[in-house]
Each structure stands twice: as C-alpha cells, then as structure tokens.
Amino acid sequence: MTFVRTLACSVLIAGAAAAAGSASPCLMYDIQTTTSVTIRCKPLENARKVLFLNSEGTWTEASMKATDGGKAIRVDVTRIKAGKTILLVDPPEWMNCADRTPPVVRSISIDGKKLPAGGTIDLGTVGTVPGTITMSFEDEHNPIAPGSLQATMDGSPLPAEGFALDNAKEKLSCRLRPGDTDYGPHVINLSVADRAPFANTASLRIRFNYLDTNDIAQASLGAKVTVDSCYSGYEPETLIDGDSQSCAGSGSPTTTWASAETGAEHWVEIAFPKPQQVDGIALYWAYRKPAKRVLAQIHKNGEWTTLGTAERKQGEQVSSTIRFAPVTIGRIRVLQPPNCGREDRPNLFWLGEISVRKSE
Known part of the structure; x- marks a missing residue:
C-alpha cells in the first residue's frame, strides 16, 4: 500500500522562485509505503532533480528514469525510515536543503528601548501598553519568508508593518503596534520561518500585565x-x-x-x-x-x-x-x-x- 500527499513547501511562494532566478515552484511529496514503489505524476515530467529523505534523515538524490509515460521515481523501501519519506522536486540552487536551524531574533526593542533577544520576554506589570515593538530576524542558511511572519495577541491576529527584507543577507525586520487593549495579563506570540524545505520556525513570546496605575476608584x-x-x-x-x-x-x-x-x-x-x-x-x-x-x-x-x-x-x-x-x-x-x-x-x-x- 502506498500513500502520496503533496505538502505545502515554504518555497512555493512565487517571490522565492523569482528571487532565485527560477520560474519553477518547488514541490514536496509525503510518501508512505509498505513496499518499494515507482511513482509517476505530472510534476515529474520536467523535473531535473529529485531528492528524498533517506533512513538517516538526510537528503539523497533519487533514482529518476524516463519512461513511456514520462519520468518516474523509484522509492526503495529499504532506504527509507519506517516506510516514510519525502520527495523534494527541483530544489532551487540557493536552497540549503540540509538546514534544520530556525531563524534567530537578532534584536528587539519596545518603544525605543532595546531588550535582550530571547524566546520569552516578560515585561512584568506595566501601566502603558507597548506602543511599538520593533524586531529583526536573521538566518545563516536560507532566506526568510516574509509571508511566514505570524503575530497574535491573546490568540487574535496582530498585523505587522514596516517590513524590510534583505534576502541577500537573510534578514527581516518589522514592527508591531498592539494598540488599545483591556487591562489584565496579555501574551504576544510571534513566529517566522525560513525557506528551507521544512520551513524552520523561530518563536518569540512577549508577556505583560497591564494595570491601571492611575486608578482613583479606591x-x-x-x-x-x-x-x-x-x-x-x-x-x-x-x-x-x-x-x-x-x-x-x-x-x-x-x-x-x-x-x-x-x-x-x-x-x-x-x-x-x-x-x-x-x-x-x-x-x-x-x-x-x-x-x-x-x-x-x-x-x-x-x-x-x-x-x-x-x-x-x-x-x-x-x-x-x-x-x-x-x-x-x-x-x-x-x-x-x-x-x-x-x-x-x-x-x-x-x-x-x-x-x-x-x-x-
């Protein structure tokens, strides 16, 4: 029995292919099989290179042959782990396929005050909601995907603005403006991914307890x-x-x-x-x-x-x-x-x- 599923790869973004000088998207296929199998599908017809994850979890070039029905990929079940693998079709030249390292937070400041970059930032009790949160991310191995930035406050989307992207240096900077909010504890969660095959993701959390320090109803x-x-x-x-x-x-x-x-x-x-x-x-x-x-x-x-x-x-x-x-x-x-x-x-x-x- 064989199961094939198309995955959403971070490099399916048109801008990424254009930046790499290629009009071809990069497709990923999730393969689950109990026996060695030959796979034919339309996206493989013009494929130049296909990689698969071997039993050790590293990318290896797959055996690809031309047939009457087009190109075919042979998946040897003895070379994959537990009957599962992923096919990566025509990865761009710029892609570091072996990259499993997420981007890092290089800098963060809140209302102009620089803070130590880390996974969780606890502002404690504050009398004013953070006005402008400015941050930058870097990745040494793959470009950062700007569309991957996700920001929420207490689970609700928090729009980002002021993007500055330099994929030549794998850098991304942006701003968040939480705006008016109710008193009490709040959590801002941010995540950003690179354009590696597995979209390695960095996360950042900012916590604060917003209290009315001018309360006169006492x-x-x-x-x-x-x-x-x-x-x-x-x-x-x-x-x-x-x-x-x-x-x-x-x-x-x-x-x-x-x-x-x-x-x-x-x-x-x-x-x-x-x-x-x-x-x-x-x-x-x-x-x-x-x-x-x-x-x-x-x-x-x-x-x-x-x-x-x-x-x-x-x-x-x-x-x-x-x-x-x-x-x-x-x-x-x-x-x-x-x-x-x-x-x-x-x-x-x-x-x-x-x-x-x-x-x-």
Missing part, C-alpha cells in the same frame, strides 16, 4: 461605592479595594461582588471625595466571565448620560475597558441592562473590581 483614596442590590453574602466594598488580580479566577465573596439575580437592570456607582478628571473605566470580571453589555454613565443635568459601552468580545475575558474623552465628574456608574449579564447567568452582574482612570 477606598484608600476616599472613594465610596453603592450598588442596586447584593447577592446573599456579597458586599460591594470588594469592588474598590485596589485588588484587581485576585478576582480573575474567583467568585468568592472575599474578592468579588454580585448583584441580586433578577431580570432588572443592575448598577454600581462610584463617588469621589472631590471632582476628578477621568477618561476611562475598567471592569474586572469574576471567573473571567464578562457581561454581554455594560454602559459607563455620568450624572449630568439631573439624569444619567452614557459615555461609552463595553460589549462581550469572547466567552472569557479578564476585564473590559470603556474609554472616553476626558470629563470632570464627582461620580460615575456602570449599568448592566436587563438580561445582559454573563452567558450562563444573564440576570447576574458579577464583578471583582472597578478601576476609574484619572486623566494624565
């Missing part, structure tokens, strides 16, 4: 909290104790507050000892389970006016942030409309902490 600063209701055993004072970290994986009355579980609207109001200029409010969710919809409101001309809204982005979130133009206020509230709570308990408003950002 009892220690004179803030007061009132709520529409309380679930049995829960008290609102936990919302302004300054601890936004303990509640992420908890629903305990010692670290979180919950409203009565009714179909009415629920709210939390924060009052300050004197008027303050603020430009944002963050809600830290019990058990990382966000409400469907929450409004930030201020009391103006005898009524509550909405400044902004937070909508649930995903099933689990550490926090939700509502940003707005700076406004001077003496109190602010967050309102959860009827039936707009967490997915599993829509009539409950369940929070661990509220922070209100003082304008800088």
